[in-house]
Amino acid sequence: MMRKFPKSLFLVIFLLQLISSITSTKNLSYGVGDIIRDGETVISENGIFVLGFFKANNGRSRYLGLWYNFSTDTIVWIANRENPITHSFGVLQLTGEGNLIIYQNQSTTNDSSIVWSSNSNNSNVVNPTAKLLNSGNLIISSSNHGTNDDDGFLRESFDYPTDTLLPEMKLGFNKKTELQRYLTAWKQSNVDPSPSNFVMKMETTGLHEVYTLISSKNRKVVRLGSWNGEWFVGTPRQKTNSGRSFTYVDNQDEVYFKFNVTEHLIYERIVVFPNNSYWRLAKGINDTNSTWSSYPSNADTCDRYAFCGPNGICNLKNLTYCECFPGFRPKSGNSWIQNKYSMGCARNLELNCTDDEDFFLVNDVKTPETTNSTFLDKNLSIGQCKDRCISNCSCIAYAPVYLEIKNIPRGCIMWYGDLIDTVLFNRGDGQQLYLRMPKSELQGKYSRNGWKKIVTIVMVVVGVIIISLSGIVILIRKKKILMQRRNLTERPMLYSNEDDTILNEEVPLFDFLSIASSTNNFSTDNKIGQGGFGVVYKGTMENGQEIAVKRLSSSSGYELNDFMNEASLISKLRHRNLLQLLGCCMERDERILIYEFMKNKSLDKFIFGENRHLIEWPKRAEIIIGIARGLLYLHQDSGLRIIHRDLKPGNVLLDEAMNPKISDFGTARLFGIEQVEENTRRVIGTFGYMPPEYANGGIFSIKSDVFSFGVLLLEIISGKKNRVYYKYENDVNLLAQAWTLCKEQKSLMLLDECLCQSCLIPQVSRFIQIGLLCVQDKAIDRPTMSDVLHMLTNENSSIKDAKRSAFWNYSSDPNFEQVDSNNVASLTQLDGR
Numbered sequence: 001m002m003r004k005f006p007k008s009l010f011l012v013i014f015l016l017q018l019i020s021s022i023t024s025t026k027n028l029s030y031g032v033g034d035i036i037r038d039g040e041t042v043i044s045e046n047g048i049f050v051l052g053f054f055k056a057n058n059g060r061s062r063y064l065g066l067w068y069n070f071s072t073d074t075i076v077w078i079a080n081r082e083n084p085i086t087h088s089f090g091v092l093q094l095t096g097e098g099n100l101i102i103y104q105n106q107s108t109t110n111d112s113s114i115v116w117s118s119n120s121n122n123s124n125v126v127n128p129t130a131k132l133l134n135s136g137n138l139i140i141s142s143s144n145h146g147t148n149d150d151d152g153f154l155r156e157s158f159d160y161p162t163d164t165l166l167p168e169m170k171l172g173f174n175k176k177t178e179l180q181r182y183l184t185a186w187k188q189s190n191v192d193p194s195p196s197n198f199v200m201k202m203e204t205t206g207l208h209e210v211y212t213l214i215s216s217k218n219r220k221v222v223r224l225g226s227w228n229g230e231w232f233v234g235t236p237r238q239k240t241n242s243g244r245s246f247t248y249v250d251n252q253d254e255v256y257f258k259f260n261v262t263e264h265l266i267y268e269r270i271v272v273f274p275n276n277s278y279w280r281l282a283k284g285i286n287d288t289n290s291t292w293s294s295y296p297s298n299a300d301t302c303d304r305y306a307f308c309g310p311n312g313i314c315n316l317k318n319l320t321y322c323e324c325f326p327g328f329r330p331k332s333g334n335s336w337i338q339n340k341y342s343m344g345c346a347r348n349l350e351l352n353c354t355d356d357e358d359f360f361l362v363n364d365v366k367t368p369e370t371t372n373s374t375f376l377d378k379n380l381s382i383g384q385c386k387d388r389c390i391s392n393c394s395c396i397a398y399a400p401v402y403l404e405i406k407n408i409p410r411g412c413i414m415w416y417g418d419l420i421d422t423v424l425f426n427r428g429d430g431q432q433l434y435l436r437m438p439k440s441e442l443q444g445k446y447s448r449n450g451w452k453k454i455v456t457i458v459m460v461v462v463g464v465i466i467i468s469l470s471g472i473v474i475l476i477r478k479k480k481i482l483m484q485r486r487n488l489t490e491r492p493m494l495y496s497n498e499d500d501t502i503l504n505e506e507v508p509l510f511d512f513l514s515i516a517s518s519t520n521n522f523s524t525d526n527k528i529g530q531g532g533f534g535v536v537y538k539g540t541m542e543n544g545q546e547i548a549v550k551r552l553s554s555s556s557g558y559e560l561n562d563f564m565n566e567a568s569l570i571s572k573l574r575h576r577n578l579l580q581l582l583g584c585c586m587e588r589d590e591r592i593l594i595y596e597f598m599k600n601k602s603l604d605k606f607i608f609g610e611n612r613h614l615i616e617w618p619k620r621a622e623i624i625i626g627i628a629r630g631l632l633y634l635h636q637d638s639g640l641r642i643i644h645r646d647l648k649p650g651n652v653l654l655d656e657a658m659n660p661k662i663s664d665f666g667t668a669r670l671f672g673i674e675q676v677e678e679n680t681r682r683v684i685g686t687f688g689y690m691p692p693e694y695a696n697g698g699i700f701s702i703k704s705d706v707f708s709f710g711v712l713l714l715e716i717i718s719g720k721k722n723r724v725y726y727k728y729e730n731d732v733n734l735l736a737q738a739w740t741l742c743k744e745q746k747s748l749m750l751l752d753e754c755l756c757q758s759c760l761i762p763q764v765s766r767f768i769q770i771g772l773l774c775v776q777d778k779a780i781d782r783p784t785m786s787d788v789l790h791m792l793t794n795e796n797s798s799i800k801d802a803k804r805s806a807f808w809n810y811s812s813d814p815n816f817e818q819v820d821s822n823n824v825a826s827l828t829q830l831d832g833r
């Protein structure tokens with residue numbers, strides 16, 4: 001049974017149906033009676049957005065949705081999200097009353113066949129039309145404006161977002177109609193578009209802050225913070241001149257946030273994902289082939305809602321993260337107990353609402369959440385705010401509020417209960433909070449009245465001078481760090497914008513959860529190596545960047561601060577022949593180092609075994625020189641005098657261009673090995689690369705690394721391992737063999753057969769001579785790395801004859817019998833004598 005359509009209209013439908021079965025891409029706007037069937041699409045005038053049916057759930061379900069013409073699997077809006085069609089006979093139709101309807105069976109367009117309706121039917125409507133606007137907004141309008149929508153449309157898809165916020169789309173609510181515009185994640189990414197429990201929504205009370213939350217449990221996940229006139233303080237700062245603009249509107253009718261791409265530089269969207277994260281995704285306008293660059297917006301521990309509990313402050317710079325407001329102490333006892341942060345803090349002295357109270361200014365924070373707070377939306381000065389708060393016994397804090405306009409406060413906000421989800425930024429662009437405290441607690445923190453004005457003025461002047469001087473220094477440092485960062489992380493250009501990274505003067509901190517997810521929860525499939533200090537995994541960050549994740553075994557009881565100091569020291573070492581530390585992660589008992597990932601793995605894969613022919617002589621010479629450069633930097637040029645202690649082919653990684661990068665430097669320091677050694681006289685290193693004085697318990701110096709380098713050099717040339725423990729009959733002591741051959745003027749016989757074609761004979765014999773100099777018994781006879789590099793790179797430099805060595809032979813010592821140098825463990829420990 002058809003609805004009561006005029007007969008003529010019915011004919012039109014029929015005709016258009018015929019036409020549309022011929023063309024698969026329809027015109028932009030279509031009037032009453034026109035239909036879209038599964039397989040047909042409508043493209044917006046600018047060619048960017050497409051409307052049509054798409055398949056999901058492995059082809060089992062069909063939905064009407066909107067996507068980008070250049071990125072057809074990026075669905076930005078869905079109509080019948082909760083009510084999919086199971087076959088390909090669905091149609092979309094606009095009725096004479098202005099209702100858009102999806103029927104699941106094009107031959108049965110009666111009520112029983114309806115799977116979705118826009119519910120925009122209105123008997124006053126004249127000539128309704130539906131149109132896909134250039135912004136990706138599917139609108140229904142009527143020529144007589146018989147409308148109920150604030151933009152003059154009968155209905156628009158922008159009012160009913162799914163999981164994606166497009167430019168110009170509002171996130172917020174209408175105070176009159178109570179229409180909430182919020183995002184709801186898919187049940188399963190790319191598979192099941194039906195709505196999940198994870199939403200991003202604007203709070204209807206307080207300062208109308210934006211949260212992500214698990215709606216079924218009403219559990220807040222991340223609070224974006226209040227609007228400060230430019231951005232939500234809890235999110236990475238957005239530069240307005242970066243091709244985007246941001247708007248926050250709070251008037252008597254509605255309150256919303258929206259963004260726009262001001263120049264046509266980028267496609268950008270904000271998406272909530274089923275795994276409780278939200279992302280900003282973007283593509284350059286001329287870069288439509290590439291994948292979307294993604295930028296996670298809730299990456300830090302401190303972004304987790306109420307991580308430090310009531311009255312706690314989360315401070316990313318603090319290794320334990322949580323602190324209490326001044327005048328408060330941890331509820332769990334005198335100090336924070338790990339994993340009990342959520343208990344928060346309690347006042348040392350309760351307030352009793354007497355004259356004995358005043359306010360303490362807490363600066364540079366994300367102010368507490370405002371659900372139960374009162375927004376005094378008046379032209380109150382900050383002084384008047386204070387008076388209001390002091391005269392209300394339950395007011396415990398207040399803060400100025402900045403809305404549309406930055407730097408000009410508009411009224412203030414007052415808190416009554418606990419202060420929840422406060423974050424200390426340490427970056428100078430946070431908010432101010434005035435906290436009520438007994439005057440006795442204020443004393444010693446700062447004194448309000450005790451100082452004479454002159455003293456204050458003098459202090460201010462001195463302060464200004466110091467601040468501007470340190471400002472200049474910090475600026476220069478920031479610039480430098482940013483330049484370095486830019487070189488090392490391959491963030492897409494669009495995001496190399498300074499303010500997108502939380503500036504951290506020390507080593508960048510990574511979030512444990514994101515590291516865990518990048519490595520598939522440290523799955524054994526991702527394991528790429530194991531050493532004495534821990535296991536190494538391959539990880540893929542959400543932006544596609546590959547990383548090597550070294551999860552340190554947590555048994556050694558070292559201090560958090562030491563770990564942080566050493567990690568930041570290591571991260572400052574930057575050289576093209578050193579593996580770069582990208583950051584670290586310290587949460588709970590986890591100590592994780594994150595390095596750049598090297599596709600070609602380690603050098604031992606290339607100099608020993610079947611792949612030996614892959615690197616010819618000229619490349620090997622380059623590798624040797626590269627390693628020498630890296631080592632020289634560690635010893636001398638970095639200014640830090642770092643001894644590697646475990647240089648060997650397994651610790652030299654190769655990048656895509658086969659450039660060597662020394663890895664594992666500094667880990668001994670990280671573990672406080674020096675102390676361990678002193679106390680227990682244990683020796684760290686790997687057989688075959690260990691200088692005699694080391695195993696003898698002698699003094700350890702940079703010359704020990706020179707010995708290891710010499711062994712490494714001879715191994716690269718010979719393709720043979722320097723065995724110290726003879727497992728097979730043909731195992732050789734490479735050093736002894738090299739010395740003998742050299743003395744007999746037959747040093748070229750040491751050369752790996754694979755290299756005969758490509759080698760430069762004079763260069764090879766020079767290198768062997770240099771290698772022999774490095775492996776001399778006495779440390780004092782060995783050259784320094786700068787001598788070594790000089791000899792390697794200058795053909796005309798003279799090379800001394802190496803002294804004959806005992807070529808340290810472990811095999812006679814029964815203690816060494818269990819050790820097999822084939823073992824890949826990067827670190828072997830043994831008892832010295």
Ligand SMILES: *[C@@H]1O[C@H](CO)[C@@H](O)[C@H](O)[C@H]1NC(C)=O
Binds near residue numbers: 029
């Ligand atoms: C599309 O509609 C416009 C008017 O809105 C019309 O001028 C144009 O000819 C139509 N194009 C097609 C292919 O029907």
Ligand SMILES: *[C@@H]1O[C@H](CO)[C@@H](O)[C@H](O)[C@H]1NC(C)=O
Binds near residue numbers: 070
């Ligand atoms: C949409 O994409 C298709 C396939 O890539 C292309 O052929 C077509 O020209 C595009 N349409 C517009 C209007 O850009």
Ligand SMILES: *[C@@H]1O[C@H](CO)[C@@H](O)[C@H](O)[C@H]1NC(C)=O
Binds near residue numbers: 087089107108
């Ligand atoms: C669509 O409706 C027609 C007529 O009622 C029916 O014959 C046909 O089987 C239906 N198709 C589907 C896929 O339900």
Ligand SMILES: *[C@@H]1O[C@H](CO)[C@@H](O)[C@H](O)[C@H]1NC(C)=O
Binds near residue numbers: 001108110111112113
């Ligand atoms: C809808 O149409 C189908 C087939 O024409 C019919 O079997 C069914 O009874 C109709 N339903 C209603 C509610 O009219």
Ligand SMILES: *[C@@H]1O[C@H](CO)[C@@H](O)[C@H](O)[C@H]1NC(C)=O
Binds near residue numbers: 097119123
């Ligand atoms: C709109 O359609 C619904 C069902 O499709 C109906 O219940 C309602 O009365 C209609 N409203 C108007 C104003 O026509």
Ligand SMILES: *[C@@H]1O[C@H](CO)[C@@H](O)[C@H](O)[C@H]1NC(C)=O
Binds near residue numbers: 261262
């Ligand atoms: C958003 O940006 C587009 C493209 O630059 C522009 O056409 C549009 O007017 C802007 N919208 C608003 C509300 O500023």
Ligand SMILES: *[C@@H]1O[C@H](CO)[C@@H](O)[C@H](O)[C@H]1NC(C)=O
Binds near residue numbers: 264265285286
């Ligand atoms: C995109 O490409 C067009 C044509 O090559 C060029 O004119 C335009 O400047 C480019 N836009 C951007 C933002 O690079």
Ligand SMILES: *[C@@H]1O[C@H](CO)[C@@H](O)[C@H](O)[C@H]1NC(C)=O
Binds near residue numbers: 286287288289
């Ligand atoms: C995008 O891909 C198409 C086809 O694969 C290719 O012709 C075009 O050059 C590519 N564009 C860019 C900017 O890489």
Ligand SMILES: *[C@@H]1O[C@H](CO)[C@@H](O)[C@H](O)[C@H]1NC(C)=O
Binds near residue numbers: 322
């Ligand atoms: C870190 O927080 C603790 C309290 O949780 C505090 O005692 C300590 O001073 C803080 N450290 C720094 C560097 O701020």
Ligand SMILES: *[C@@H]1O[C@H](CO)[C@@H](O)[C@H](O)[C@H]1NC(C)=O
Binds near residue numbers: 349356438
């Ligand atoms: C209020 O507390 C202060 C100390 O915090 C105390 O000196 C004062 O006596 C108390 N007043 C009352 C009325 O309890």
Ligand SMILES: *[C@@H]1O[C@H](CO)[C@@H](O)[C@H](O)[C@H]1NC(C)=O
Binds near residue numbers: 369371372417418420
């Ligand atoms: C707000 O008040 C309600 C009711 O008293 C309470 O359940 C809730 O925990 C409070 N929320 C915050 C953030 O203080």
Ligand SMILES: *[C@@H]1O[C@H](CO)[C@@H](O)[C@H](O)[C@H]1NC(C)=O
Binds near residue numbers: 274513514517542
């Ligand atoms: C969340 O889902 C998105 C989309 O599938 C994915 O890109 C991202 O890696 C996921 N994040 C986590 C932490 O699992």
